Amino acid sequence: MVIGRSTVDGFDVGSIMRSMGGGGHPNAGAALLKSVNPAAVEDRINELVLGNQQVSVQISDLMTFPVITVPDDTPMKKVAEILKEKGCTGVPVLNDTKPVGMISRRDFRRIKKESQLKSPVKAFMTTKILTIEPGKSPMQAARLMMKHDIGRLPVVENNRIICIITRSDAMLYLYDLLPD
Structure with a gap:
């Protein structure tokens, strides 16, 4: 039963x-x-x-604006400064307006020499970029982030990043659904 x-x-x-x-x-x-x-x-x-489930709350209701991005030729040292200044753990990497990767604090572990901080972000970024559409649910976003152990998903519409949803955004929403 x-x-x-x-x-x-x-x-x-x-x-x-x-x-x-x-x-x-x-x-x-x-x-x-x-x-x-x-x-x-x-x-x-x-x-x-x-x-x-009918999606009554969509990612577009929770997403973070504006999206902080970096061009693919940005030096790693500058990326580190941006992450620290903006208080984020990762950002999408763009070639013109096209998303080509993600860079996160985790990627900085691959830097072995100080001279590598002068290298462009495209040398260290993760090129397999997962995205999600704005009409999807926070649960779908959370499951995707947990499955792939990532902290953020660019929200893409017409091949352009319109915003980003973070694991924190999704988890805070889901936490609010729990009964008191």
Whole structure:
């Protein structure tokens, strides 16, 4: 037996339970499942929750403005100054207006000699840049950041970074959902 309840607007528990052969309404539902593996049921519920939720709060409601970026030819020493001055742990790297990478404090560990601080950021940046669209949910952003162990996601629309969502932005939102 699976029983679900929700007090979150835009989240239909009944729909999820109907997908599993049960029933209910937006705030509560149940389904009777026979001869099934509990781990498989949990996986299926997680899949249905992520697929059926209506996103009432979007990343665009939480994102950080303005986005601090650096050109790909910026010396690492200047990047370090920007990170310290702005109080951030990482920033997108651009070639003109196109995102080409991310640089974070973690990337500075690869610097072995002081002379490397004169090198352009493109020599040390992470080139596999993960992005997210503004209409996605904070939960989707948090899961993506946790899965890839990253602290920020550029929010991209029409191949341009419009803002950024940080792990802190997403976690603070999700923390506020917890009951007191």
